[in-house]
Amino acid sequence: xxxxxxPLENNPMDRQLPYxxxxxxxxxxxxxxxxxxxxxVQSIIEEDDFYLRKHRIIFNAMANIFDSxxxxxDAITLIxxxxxxxxxxxxxxxDYIIELxxxxxTAVNVDHYAKIVKDKxxxxxxxxxxxxxxxxxxxxxxxxxxxxxxxxxxxxxxGEGKNNDGPVSxxxxxxxxxxxxxxxxxxxxxxxxxxxxYIDLDKLTSGFQPDQLIILxxxxxxxxxxFALNIAQNVATKSKIPVVIFxxxxxxxxxxxxxxxxxxxxxxxxxxxxxxxxxxxxSFTVATNTLKDAPIFIDDTAGIKVSxxxxxxxxxxxENPDLGLIVIDYLQLIEGSGGESRQQEVSEISRxxxxxxxxxxxxxxxxxxxxxxxxxRQNKRPILSDIRESGSIEQDADIVAFLYRxxxxxxxxxxxxxxxxxLPDNTVEVILAKNRAGARDTVRLLFKKEYNKxxxxxxxxxxxxx
Numbered sequence: 001x002x003x004x005x006x007p008l009e010n011n012p013m014d015r016q017l018p019y020x021x022x023x024x025x026x027x028x029x030x031x032x033x034x035x036x037x038x039x040x041v042q043s044i045i046e047e048d049d050f051y052l053r054k055h056r057i058i059f060n061a062m063a064n065i066f067d068s069x070x071x072x073x074d075a076i077t078l079i080x081x082x083x084x085x086x087x088x089x090x091x092x093x094x095d096y097i098i099e100l101x102x103x104x105x106t107a108v109n110v111d112h113y114a115k116i117v118k119d120k121x122x123x124x125x126x127x128x129x130x131x132x133x134x135x136x137x138x139x140x141x142x143x144x145x146x147x148x149x150x151x152x153x154x155x156x157x158x159g160e161g162k163n164n165d166g167p168v169s170x171x172x173x174x175x176x177x178x179x180x181x182x183x184x185x186x187x188x189x190x191x192x193x194x195x196x197x198y199i200d201l202d203k204l205t206s207g208f209q210p211d212q213l214i215i216l217x218x219x220x221x222x223x224x225x226x227f228a229l230n231i232a233q234n235v236a237t238k239s240k241i242p243v244v245i246f247x248x249x250x251x252x253x254x255x256x257x258x259x260x261x262x263x264x265x266x267x268x269x270x271x272x273x274x275x276x277x278x279x280x281x282x283s284f285t286v287a288t289n290t291l292k293d294a295p296i297f298i299d300d301t302a303g304i305k306v307s308x309x310x311x312x313x314x315x316x317x318x319e320n321p322d323l324g325l326i327v328i329d330y331l332q333l334i335e336g337s338g339g340e341s342r343q344q345e346v347s348e349i350s351r352x353x354x355x356x357x358x359x360x361x362x363x364x365x366x367x368x369x370x371x372x373x374x375x376x377r378q379n380k381r382p383i384l385s386d387i388r389e390s391g392s393i394e395q396d397a398d399i400v401a402f403l404y405r406x407x408x409x410x411x412x413x414x415x416x417x418x419x420x421x422x423l424p425d426n427t428v429e430v431i432l433a434k435n436r437a438g439a440r441d442t443v444r445l446l447f448k449k450e451y452n453k454x455x456x457x458x459x460x461x462x463x464x465x466x
Contacts, residue, residue: 018123019051022103023116028058029104030113032097035073037110038066044114049121054091058100061085075101122158129154149307156310194241194324194363197234198456200443204432205399208325208363212437213354213396215331217368217387218403223428224367225250225329226258226452227403227445231365232296232327233259241324242295244316246309248333252300259296262453263287269450295320305335306352317360326360328353330367331393347392354396368393370402380404384433400434405447427457 027045031038042063050056061081065073071081075097082088082097091097104113133151136142142150193207208214218224232243247255261268264287266280276284299312309328317323328334331353336345350366357364370386382402384394394400405428430443446455 017051017127018120020116020120021052023113023120024050024052024055025100025103026113027104027110027117028055028062029100029102030107030110031062031073032075032078032101033104034107034110035062035066037107038062038073040111041114044111045118045121049117051120051124054096057082057085057087057091058097061087125158126155129158145305149305152307152311194235195239196231197238198231198430198443198445198454200456201430204435204438204441204443206438208365209398209437210361210363211358212363212398213350213357214363214365214399214401215350215368215387215393215397216365216401216403217370217382219370219382222403222405223447223449223454224403226262226447226449227428227430227454228327228329228365228367229255229258229452230262230454232325233262233291233294235325236294236296237263237290239324240295242297242316242320242322243325243327244297244299244313244323245327245329246304246312247298247300247329248302248304249329250300252298255298255300256291258452259291260284260287261451263291265451265453267450268452303333303335306349306356309334310352310356313356313360313362317362323360323362326356326362326364328364328366330369332369350393350396380406381429381431382433394434397434398436399432402429402431402433404429404431428454 027041031041047056047060047063050059058078061078062073065071065077065081071077079088079094079097082091088094092099104110129151133147133154136147136150191202191207193205193209193212195202195207196205216224216228229245232245235241236243245255257271258268260266261271264280264283266276266283266287270276270280271284297316301308309326313323313326331349332346334346334349336342336349353364353366356362368387370382381404384400386402387393387400405426426447426449428445428447430445432438432440432442434440444457446457447453448455
């Protein structure tokens with residue numbers, strides 16, 4: 001049997017696992033000096049972060065005593081507890097507990113000692129994960145895509161340790177809030193987040209915030225892809241902020257053509273056939289010159305998994321630290337991990353997309369389908385339960401926006417839909433059914449489908465009749 005501290009088996013480098021016995025002893029000794037620090041240490045490390053088994057046993061006993069209202073932690077109560085567990089001899093006897101009290105000169109630096117222990121534990125976890133990944137790769141018992149996904153999850157799980165950050169005092173948060181409010185008051189801006197390019201929408205949302213998951217849903221052919229592309233285009237060309245678009249349905253060239261049409265006001269059918277008018281050729285030249293320098297990245301990998309989206313986004317964020325927006329078209333086409341119902345898979349995907357937004361500090365717009373249930377109601381305006389395979393999508397999202405066109409249903413022969421005669425036929429309602437940071441309301445935009453372009457809607461009132 002391998003003893004603690006011996007080299008890893010089958011390790012070609014013949015190296016020992018990383019650990020720091022002195023730091024572990026100093027943590028335990030400091031807690032005996034000042035037991036009130038147990039809570040501080042528990043916010044940094046867990047029992048399994050200790051390398052030596054006897055230190056794990058001791059820390060577990062300390063935590064149990066600390067949680068007990070009838071006992072106070074000191075050397076005597078610790079020895080008594082370890083004796084009752086039948087572990088006193090396994091940890092080195094009474095003498096080792098006394099030795100620990102002499103190891104740490106002070107309890108002031110206990111959080112520093114604990115961080116050393118945590119760092120060594122993370123390194124051991126990485127070594128263990130890499131060994132497991134290597135073994136899986138050598139066995140070749142699974143598809144490459146599955147091996148990559150499992151490997152990524154294994155590595156990412158190490159970095160997502162639940163004890164990385166503890167509770168923060170409200171004193172420091174109040175200070176941060178004050179500084180933020182002062183900064184915003186000096187900037188005198190209504191839109192404090194990422195502007196979409198649509199004034200009325202930005203007023204409601206204050207711009208998209210760095211950690212938001214935005215769900216944009218609509219029935220087919222209403223214009224959700226065009227709207228998402230317009231937002232991405234506005235962010236990249238007007239704000240000069242990098243954007244990445246993951247298109248699971250359309251090819252990259254098709255998306256580019258749509259963006260060119262919107263940028264140059266070029267008729268989509270003319271661009272598709274190459275039969276542009278003289279004015280459109282001029283617009284095409286201007287639009288492409290503008291777009292070729294725009295920081296827009298497109299990935300049209302079909303059947304992509306959320307882990308791949310995450311990995312590609314992380315790499316792009318490293319290469320472009322000011323990455324400002326991630327667009328995914330669309331959520332239900334993201335491939336699941338298998339073995340569960342599709343609703344459970346989609347729910348897990350939405351949770352992962354929310355985690356991606358928080359991790360990278362980048363708003364994520366995920367397009368979503370609506371179920372056909374909306375077609376069977378007299379009022380065709382979508383509601384949250386209409387999101388297809390909704391599961392927890394509406395719970396994870398910070399903003400849920402529906403696109404609704406009355407003329408869409410009229411074209412399908414629905415005579416019960418009442419058209420507002422004051423609005424043009426190509427009016428699209430952007431219904432904010434959920435807006436965690438602001439009011440729920442509706443914004444009306446004009447959709448020029450032939451140009452794949454949404455525009456702000458403004459009315460000039462007619463003079464009163466004399």
